[in-house]
Amino acid sequence: xxVEFELIERARSGDDSAFNQVVxxxxxxxxxxxxxxxxxxxxxxxxxxxxxxxxxFSLDQLRTPEVFEPWLYxxxxxxxxxxxxxxxxxxxxxxxxxSEQQVMMADAAAGGKQxxxxxxxxxxxxxxxxxxxQVSDEDRILxxxxxxxxxxxxxxxxxxxxxxxxxxxxxxRARQRVLKAHDxxxxxxxxxxxxxxxxAGITG
Amino acid sequence: MMNMNDxxxxxxxxxxxxxxxxxxxxxxxxxxxxxxxxxxxxxxxxVDPISVFRHFAKICLMGTAALVLIFAISISRLKVEPIASNxxxxxxxxxxxxxxxxxxxx
Numbered sequence: 001x002x003v004e005f006e007l008i009e010r011a012r013s014g015d016d017s018a019f020n021q022v023v024x025x026x027x028x029x030x031x032x033x034x035x036x037x038x039x040x041x042x043x044x045x046x047x048x049x050x051x052x053x054x055x056x057f058s059l060d061q062l063r064t065p066e067v068f069e070p071w072l073y074x075x076x077x078x079x080x081x082x083x084x085x086x087x088x089x090x091x092x093x094x095x096x097x098x099s100e101q102q103v104m105m106a107d108a109a110a111g112g113k114q115x116x117x118x119x120x121x122x123x124x125x126x127x128x129x130x131x132x133x134q135v136s137d138e139d140r141i142l143x144x145x146x147x148x149x150x151x152x153x154x155x156x157x158x159x160x161x162x163x164x165x166x167x168x169x170x171x172x173r174a175r176q177r178v179l180k181a182h183d184x185x186x187x188x189x190x191x192x193x194x195x196x197x198x199x200a201g202i203t204g
Numbered sequence: 205m206m207n208m209n210d211x212x213x214x215x216x217x218x219x220x221x222x223x224x225x226x227x228x229x230x231x232x233x234x235x236x237x238x239x240x241x242x243x244x245x246x247x248x249x250x251v252d253p254i255s256v257f258r259h260f261a262k263i264c265l266m267g268t269a270a271l272v273l274i275f276a277i278s279i280s281r282l283k284v285e286p287i288a289s290n291x292x293x294x295x296x297x298x299x300x301x302x303x304x305x306x307x308x309x310x
Contacts, residue, residue: 020239027238032231044232049242056246121228128225147222179214182221 001069002026008065017149019059022191023052030076037080037144038087050079070158073151077141077159127185134181139174146171 002025009073010018031048035041054075062071132140145159153164160167 023239023242027234028231031234033230035232036226036229039229041232045235045238045241048234049238049245053245053249054241057249124221124224124228128221131221147219148226175218179218182214182218 002029005065005068012059012065019056023055023084024167026072027052030072033073033076033145033149034080036148037141038083039125039181040087040116043083047079047083050082051075055078067158070155073155073159074161077145078089081141084140088137111132130185131178131181134177135174136151139170142167142170143178145176 003022007021009020011022015020027048031044034047034051035044038044042204051072055072058075062068127129132143135143142156142160145156146153151159153167156162157164
């Protein structure tokens with residue numbers, strides 16, 4: 001726990017300054033988690049504020065301060081999930097207005113302004129986003145919490161209010177799907193590089 | 205058939221990808237407006253509980269309007285069935301051939 005139980009208790013009883021302190025302690029960590037869950041830095045603060053807004057109006061439902069962190073993660077997961085659903089709807093309608101060529105040109109223009117380090121990061125993000133595109137939003141969030149955020153199965157149990165075995169099965173299946181997508185992407189890259197070297201051999 | 209080493213290799217590649225992803229997304233620093241904006245949102249929701257009721261009422265109103273519209277459309281599309289024929293008409297239709305048989309017999 002990053003804060004004392006007493007501070008949570010005070011925030012729960014309606015002390016705004018205590019709530020303010022709680023937010024200040026947790027906001028950076030929560031914003032980081034949200035950034036990795038939703039993958040869009042420009043919307044992270046909005047979603048983060050939504051999490052703390054929900055926290056403010058639901059603190060009275062918190063049974064004990066001991067379960068505060070799983071509770072906060074649950075709110076984060078729900079807000080991220082809501083955002084992803086909204087985003088999916090918006091993206092579908094937006095993408096249908098653009099031709100494939102326009103989308104590629106926009107991507108290329110955006111890529112041209114990045115530094116090498118940014119490009120490397122973008123590549124990693126893109127690669128992971130592609131792999132996670134093979135699983136549902138729920139499984140994506142679960143995988144992220146386990147593999148990227150490093151939450152233990154015990155912690156996930158409290159966040160999801162589900163039993164450990166069920167979570168293990170879900171995680172295993174999601175991981176298998178991601179591995180399969182990874183293999184497919186790797187073999188596709190292998191074929192493309194073979195073709196390129198063959199082409200170079202013909203022209204050389 | 206994939207051997208054990210390949211399988212372990214894939215798992216390791218995936219694990220390193222997760223950690224690379226984590227470092228590609230460091231925890232962002234909150235902007236200076238984060239707290240003021242948050243309190244603004246809290247105040248907006250706290251001060252105006254009527255807006256929740258108003259929102260609910262709006263949804264109910266829209267739902268009712270949609271139902272009325274659906275009913276209106278379905279009623280206008282309903283075909284007006286002709287009045288069902290009475291017993292005499294049914295009897296007449298059923299025994300229409302009897303008349304021809306009697307006429308033939310004569």
